[in-house]
Amino acid sequence: MNIDLSDYRKNYKKDALLETKVPEEPLKLFHEWFKEEKKSCYNNDEINAMSISSIGEDGCPETRIVLLKEYSKNGFTFYTNYYSFKGRAIKNNPKVCISFYWRNTDRQVIVKGSASKVKKEKSDEYFYKRPKGHQIGSLISKQSSIIYSRKFLLDQYNEWNKFFNKNTIKRPFSWGGYIVKPYKIEFWQGQENRLHDRLIYIKKEEKWIIYRLSP
Structure with a gap:
């Protein structure tokens, strides 16, 4: 099979991204772009979806989609299973790359940084905000491990769902948050x-320096 995609293209017609019109802090620009993308959505698009790339145990890059759950001057936070492929990769090499693609505004944001676990209290706080079904899913999933079948997974879910009708669900130690502290955006x-237009912020000591990159 050979599918020709050479005619797939889009012509972009958006306002220019100029050094003279961007804030000194990259987080402020990220926040502006995030709000603008949200305004441009007509349905429940997950604009907080981002790809995260890490170096796997075999030395090969691994990329998957996760959901951004918080951003601040300290970094970008997401939640996952600590024993998953990405969790084990981050443990061995905390340097990661996360990226956002926002098609409504024709924009991308690429973040390079170092990932570390958030405090246990913060993971607890977010875990108990999640719907009950999501909590049970986090509890029964040994993420990235081989399982027998989907039926096996659903049987486990139904069993634990009955159990937790009368019992409180506690956050498993295998599940929690990471924060990615950026040094390039x-x-x-x-x-x-x-x-x-490509503008890159690079952190040097405590100051962000802005450069323009060739397209």
Whole structure:
């Protein structure tokens, strides 16, 4: 099978991304872009979806989609199983790359940083905000391990769901949050004729320096 996709293309016609019109702090620009993408959505798009890449135990990059749950001057926070492929990868090498693609505004944001676990209290706080079904899912999933079948998974879920009708669900130690503290953040704005705008913030000591990259 050979499927030709050479005619798939889009011409971008958005406002330019100029050094003179961006804030000194990249988080402020991220927040502006996030709000603008949210306004442009007409349905329940998960604009907080992001890809995260880490170096697996076999030395090969691994990328998957997770959901951003918080961002601040300290970094970008998401939650997962600590014993999953990505959890084990982060333990061996905390350097990761996360990226956002927002098609409504023709934008990308790429973040390079170091990931570390959030405090247990913070993981607890978020875990108990989650719907009961999600809590049970986190409890029974030995993420990234091989299982017999989907029926095996559903049987476990139904069994634990009955049990927790009368019992409190506690956050498993295998599940919690990571925060990615950035040292590079690139903002990409699609432009006509593939002359895209790319501004990158690089942290040097405690100050962010802005550079323009060739498209």
